Amino acid sequence: MPSPREDDPSFEPLLEYVENSLHFQTSSYNDAYLDRRISARMRRRRVDDYDEYHELLQEDEDEQQELLDALSVNVTSFFRNPEVWEALRDVLRDLSKKGSRRDPIKIWSAACSDGREAYSLGMLAHDDNQIDERRIEITGTDIKREILRAARAAEYRASETNDVAEQLDPIGNWERYVERDDDVFRVADAVTDMVEFKRHDLIRQDPPGTFDLVVCRNLFIYINAESKRAVFETLGSALKEDGYLTIGMTETIPPSCRGQFEPVEKRLRIYRARDDQER
Numbered sequence: 001m002p003s004p005r006e007d008d009p010s011f012e013p014l015l016e017y018v019e020n021s022l023h024f025q026t027s028s029y030n031d032a033y034l035d036r037r038i039s040a041r042m043r044r045r046r047v048d049d050y051d052e053y054h055e056l057l058q059e060d061e062d063e064q065q066e067l068l069d070a071l072s073v074n075v076t077s078f079f080r081n082p083e084v085w086e087a088l089r090d091v092l093r094d095l096s097k098k099g100s101r102r103d104p105i106k107i108w109s110a111a112c113s114d115g116r117e118a119y120s121l122g123m124l125a126h127d128d129n130q131i132d133e134r135r136i137e138i139t140g141t142d143i144k145r146e147i148l149r150a151a152r153a154a155e156y157r158a159s160e161t162n163d164v165a166e167q168l169d170p171i172g173n174w175e176r177y178v179e180r181d182d183d184v185f186r187v188a189d190a191v192t193d194m195v196e197f198k199r200h201d202l203i204r205q206d207p208p209g210t211f212d213l214v215v216c217r218n219l220f221i222y223i224n225a226e227s228k229r230a231v232f233e234t235l236g237s238a239l240k241e242d243g244y245l246t247i248g249m250t251e252t253i254p255p256s257c258r259g260q261f262e263p264v265e266k267r268l269r270i271y272r273a274r275d276d277q278e279r
Contacts, residue, residue, distance in 0.1 A: 010050040014038070017054060022064055024071055037070045076113040078120050080217070081249055082170035085124060087265045088215075091244050092121075093130045095212050105135045106209065108238060110202060110216040112140035115151025115187075115195070116167075117215060122191040123177045133194070139208055141200035148197050154187040202231045207238030214238055217269075218248040225254070232257040239273040246270050 015026045015034065026034055038053070045063065047053045057064055079085050095105045109118040118140035125133040142148055158164045164185045168174035179186045200208055202219075214235050220228050232254055235245060245261060247253070247269045253261060261271035 008050055010054070011035070014050045014054045014057075017057065018067070018071075022057075022068060024068055026071075034071070038067070041067050041070055076116050076218075078116045078123075078164070078167035079170040080117075080167075081268075084217075084246065084249065084268045084270070085120065085170060087268050087270055088121075088213075088246065089124055089128055089131070091213060091246075091264075091270065092125055092136075093128065095244075096130060096132045096135065101132065101135070103135065104137045105132070105213075106211045106240075107136065107138045107213045107215065108208070108211040109138060109140040109195075110200075110214060110235065111219040112142050112151060112197070114147055114156070115140055115154060115197065116156070117217065118151070118195045118197075119154065119187045119191055120171075121215065122187075122194040123171050123174070125194070126177060126190065127171055136194055138195040139211075140195055140197045141202075141208060142197075143199065143201050145199060148199060151197050154192050156185045156187075158183040158185065202234055203227050205234075207234055209238070210240050211238050211243060212240055213244045213246070215246045217246060218251070220248065220251045229254050229256055232260075236260040236273065241273065241275055243273045244270060245273065 011031075018024050019026045038050075041063070042048070042050075042053050044066075045053070045056060047056060057067065092105070099105075107121055109121060112118050118138050121138055122133075122136065125131045125136045140148075140151060142151070156162075156164050164178075165174075165180075168178060168185075171177070177188050177191050179188060198208055202216075216231070216235055219231070236257065239245060244264065249267075249269055251269060253271070260274060262274050264270045264272050
C-alpha cells in the first residue's frame, strides 16, 4: 500500500507546516499514524483534501490546537505497556523492603506530560499490599506549564481516540482510585495527595532531588542525540545507589551512558544504577 506521501504530493508540505510552524515533530511518527490523525480532523471539519486542510490550519488557531491534541493523544496514557507496570510492581515491592518504615520512597516521573504516568505509579502502590504506599512520594515534572496545570487538575475526558476506562483496565478495580462522571474521570485524592508537580527542563537543569526510581518513558523519540546524552546524564545523577530507571520500550541508552546502568529487565527497559566502582 503506497504511503500518503507517495499517494498525494500535498501531504508532505502539510507535515512540514505542522513540524516547522506548530513545532510537533512529525518525523518521529510513521505516515500511517499521522494520516489517521489528520484525516480524522479533516472529517470533523468536513475538509476533503490535504491542501484545503493546510489552508484551514494556517488560518484557524483553534484547529491548530485540536490537531496537536489529536496527534499527541496516545503519547501518554494510564498504564501504557501493562507488562512494564507489572515489572514496576516488583520494583516497588523491592523498594518497600529496604530502609525503615519511616524512610520515604522517592519516585521521579520525568517528562510526566498530563500526569497519567505519575498517577499510575500512585495507583500501583495502593493496589499492592506488599508496597507501603504511605512511604511513596512522587514528583512529576514537565517543561510545559499548561500541561502541568492539566496534571494538577487530575481530570481526564474520554473521547473517540482516548478511552480512559480501557487505559485503567490493567489495575483491575480502578474505581477505587478514579471517580467517573459520564466521560470525565477524576483521580481520587488518596492518589493525587502522593504526587507533587513541578516545572523542570531535563536538558538544562539539574535533577529536582535524588530518587529511588526514575521513570522517563517515550521522551527520547523527540530529541536529538546530543540532548539525549544530556538527559541520561541528568537521570543517572538523580538516582540513589541501586536506584531504578525505566525508559520507553522502543528506547535505548546511549553508548556513552551505558556504564551507569545495569539491566534488570532489559526487554522492558528497566535498569539499576551501578555504583561508582562498577562504573
